Amino acid sequence: MRIRGFGELEAVIMDRMWSRDSAIPTTVRELLDELAAERTIAYTTVMSTMDNLHTKGWLARERDGKAYRYWPTLSREQHSARLMREALDGGGSPEVVLQHFVEQIGAEESERLRSVLRRLAQGTTQ
Amino acid sequence: MISVVVGLLLYSMAMLVAAPPLLRALTSSGNAPRLGVVTWLSAIGTVVGSWLATAVMVIVEVISHWTHPRTVAASCLARLQRTISGDAGIAPQITLVVIAAAFTVAVAIIGMRLAAAVLGMRARAHEHARAVRLVGRHTGEANVVMVEAGKAAAYCVAGRPPAIVVTSAARAALDDRQLAAVLAHERAHLAGHHAVIVSALRALAAVFPRLSLITEGAQQVSRLLEMCADDVAARRHSSRALLSGLIALCTVAPAEALAAADLAVLARAERLATPPQGSAKVKTRAALTSVIAVMAAGPLIAVADCIRRSHVWGPGMRADPNTTVGLIAAPSPSKALGHSASGKVVSMMMMMDDGHWGWGSWLLTTGTTIVFWALVITAVVLLARYLLSLSQRPTGTPRAAGASNAEQVLAERYARGEIDDEEYQRRLGLLRQNMASTTTT
Numbered sequence: 001m002r003i004r005g006f007g008e009l010e011a012v013i014m015d016r017m018w019s020r021d022s023a024i025p026t027t028v029r030e031l032l033d034e035l036a037a038e039r040t041i042a043y044t045t046v047m048s049t050m051d052n053l054h055t056k057g058w059l060a061r062e063r064d065g066k067a068y069r070y071w072p073t074l075s076r077e078q079h080s081a082r083l084m085r086e087a088l089d090g091g092g093s094p095e096v097v098l099q100h101f102v103e104q105i106g107a108e109e110s111e112r113l114r115s116v117l118r119r120l121a122q123g124t125t126q
Numbered sequence: 127m128i129s130v131v132v133g134l135l136l137y138s139m140a141m142l143v144a145a146p147p148l149l150r151a152l153t154s155s156g157n158a159p160r161l162g163v164v165t166w167l168s169a170i171g172t173v174v175g176s177w178l179a180t181a182v183m184v185i186v187e188v189i190s191h192w193t194h195p196r197t198v199a200a201s202c203l204a205r206l207q208r209t210i211s212g213d214a215g216i217a218p219q220i221t222l223v224v225i226a227a228a229f230t231v232a233v234a235i236i237g238m239r240l241a242a243a244v245l246g247m248r249a250r251a252h253e254h255a256r257a258v259r260l261v262g263r264h265t266g267e268a269n270v271v272m273v274e275a276g277k278a279a280a281y282c283v284a285g286r287p288p289a290i291v292v293t294s295a296a297r298a299a300l301d302d303r304q305l306a307a308v309l310a311h312e313r314a315h316l317a318g319h320h321a322v323i324v325s326a327l328r329a330l331a332a333v334f335p336r337l338s339l340i341t342e343g344a345q346q347v348s349r350l351l352e353m354c355a356d357d358v359a360a361r362r363h364s365s366r367a368l369l370s371g372l373i374a375l376c377t378v379a380p381a382e383a384l385a386a387a388d389l390a391v392l393a394r395a396e397r398l399a400t401p402p403q404g405s406a407k408v409k410t411r412a413a414l415t416s417v418i419a420v421m422a423a424g425p426l427i428a429v430a431d432c433i434r435r436s437h438v439w440g441p442g443m444r445a446d447p448n449t450t451v452g453l454i455a456a457p458s459p460s461k462a463l464g465h466s467a468s469g470k471v472v473s474m475m476m477m478m479d480d481g482h483w484g485w486g487s488w489l490l491t492t493g494t495t496i497v498f499w500a501l502v503i504t505a506v507v508l509l510a511r512y513l514l515s516l517s518q519r520p521t522g523t524p525r526a527a528g529a530s531n532a533e534q535v536l537a538e539r540y541a542r543g544e545i546d547d548e549e550y551q552r553r554l555g556l557l558r559q560n561m562a563s564t565t566t567t
Binding site for chain 2: 077
């Protein structure tokens with residue numbers, strides 16, 4: 001698998017970090033060994049990416065001898081839940097500009113809307 | 127210079143009053159969504175542009191007359207200041223400083239708030255796109271990520287690179303054909319940079335929350351952009367696939383979701399179920415094009431009108447700083463009404479007032495000018511619509527359009543909960559029967 005851009009390497013690293021046992025923090029070397037099985041990648045690239053993820057708040061770390069040991073601050077599920085709250089519930093007060101395919105609407109409204117839509121669909125198939 | 131400023135301000139006031147209801151009426155059908163977006167944007171753009179031009183001209187005017195505070199503009203401003211405060215003792219230069227500073231500060235504050243709002247939205251969107259890429263599972267398709275979530279949703283967010291998010295619940299609700307159509311819809315948003323337009327309008331709406339032209343413009347443009355994206359997706363796939371995708375996602379809509387009823391989805395579904403007729407599209411396009419033409423010409427005409435007027439009465443008034451204030455109030459709706467007549471009215475008012483221009487008459491002339499421009503815009507729109515409806519009457523489309531209108535009204539009443547299932551069915555059946563019998567006879 002080729003890595004396209006820095007963002008994609010971040011995604012790959014986070015994916016690895018989440019699939020590891022979070023009770024045992026990971027060093028850059030350990031992760032590099034895992035990644036090197038599938039691709040050629042420099043130690044410094046992985047190190048700077050993980051450092052970057054740490055400054056952005058995705059990874060926490062503590063010093064262990066000369067190296068750092070990293071672990072995810074939140075689980076993938078926790079991040080997903082936060083992002084979906086932001087996207088679907090209008091998030092906090094500062095909104096994010098998103099183009100929803102269907103805007104979120106109330107339960108009662110959506111029930112009425114559904115029946116009308118179903119009839120419209122029937123109208124097109126007839 | 128003063129004439130130009132007055133002309134631009136009058137134009138923008140007329141637009142603020144007349145444009146929202148007219149544009150709403152013209153773009154609600156969704157017959158020509160792209161042109162509708164252009165129309166709203168040019169309405170808002172010309173208004174904001176004329177304010178900016180006004181502010182810049184006032185600042186330039188004040189600075190250029192700095193060394194000669196007794197010249198026309200300076201005296202005029204001083205006179206205005208005297209009228210407001212009733213105090214003639216303040217030196218003109220202090221007044222100038224205050225005015226120039228006020229305009230500069232106002233422009234700077236508004237500009238900074240706009241920039242902050244736009245940049246903030248951009249940063250949050252990019253952050254969301256990045257986070258979604260880290261959290262979501264990448265699908266085979268470029269920029270499409272799937273996020274585990276119980277709520278069915280599909281959306282796109284601008285970023286570098288942008289992301290199209292499909293929740294796991296949405297993926298489960300859609301078949302492959304529907305998913306392809308939904309993704310095409312979101313790609314159309316990204317390709318058209320719709321997020322840029324929406325953020326700019328939302329920022330403007332946040333800075334000017336009381337101007338319905340801007341707040342409503344922001345809403346209507348988002349709605350029209352959805353229709354634009356629908357059109358692209360329907361062309362690439364089929365409107366059936368897109369419509370069934372829409373229905374599928376509505377069906378799984380979360381029970382605990384919030385916000386008020388938004389019938390925009392219904393309008394979109396109706397467009398997909400019965401795509402707009404060619405003739406209706408042509409009609410709407412012609413009406414929108416004429417509105418755009420009027421809006422583009424509006425500021426120029428308003429300015430030209432005021433300059434012409436200042437030449438007609440200029441010499442006498444320039445000589446006396448007291449009456450120069452009259453210049454500000456002088457422009458009146460003369461184009462269609464015959465300017466010699468309105469000119470007489472204005473000069474009579476000035477004589478009665480002995481050159482001292484009261485706020486009452488200022489309001490009166492300003493009011494008539496706004497009404498005049500509102501009438502011009504309305505007349506052009508109505509004329510365009512009338513001419514087009516004339517040319518289409520023989521083909522019999524109005525009747526069919528009437529029938530589908532009736533069904534739309536019925537559907538809306540049903541959606542609002544004013545009538546129940548049974549009544550909706552009964553009335554729809556009757557309408558369809560009625561339409562069938564009229565089309566066969």
